[in-house]
Amino acid sequence: EVRLVESGGGLVQAGGTLRLSCATSGFTLDDYYVAWLRQTPGEEREGLSYLSHSDGTYYADSVRGRFTISSDNTKKAVYLQMSDLKPEDTGIYYCGAARGVLAREIPITEYPSWGQGTQVTVSA
Numbered sequence: 673e674v675r676l677v678e679s680g681g682g683l684v685q686a687g688g689t690l691r692l693s694c695a696t697s698g699f700t701l702d703d704y705y706v707a708w709l710r711q712t713p714g715e716e717r718e719g720l721s722y723l724s725h726s727d728g729t730y731y732a733d734s735v736r737g738r739f740t741i742s743s744d745n746t747k748k749a750v751y752l753q754m755s756d757l758k759p760e761d762t763g764i765y766y767c768g769a770a771r772g773v774l775a776r777e778i779p780i781t782e783y784p785s786w787g788q789g790t791q792v793t794v795s796a
């Protein structure tokens with residue numbers, strides 16, 4: 673069973689940094705894409721970034737240059753390092769996963785497996 677548990681959210685001032693962690697279990701990182709998605713109040717869900725050990729990384733325009741996705745295979749964890757945070761980055765951040773053969777065909781928002789989310793609040 674695919675399981676994802678996010679942590680690391682919190683309150684930070686604009687311009688600050690946070691690192692989100694996603695603890696994974698039930699699958700092999702080499703075979704899956706792992707992604708981060710953000711849900712903001714009143715807005716649609718936005719796929720921010722994904723990491724694939726075979727196909728590389730992707731960043732949405734809204735976070736490219738400010739956020740970095742990485743993984744630690746020994747810990748089976750995926751991270752999202754967020755810098756230069758802005759108030760509009762406020763939201764619930766979710767970690768998701770999909771097998772590579774599926775992930776190549778669908779947007780991040782359609783990944784089948786998700787964690788419970790972690791709240792990020794950026795104050796002005």
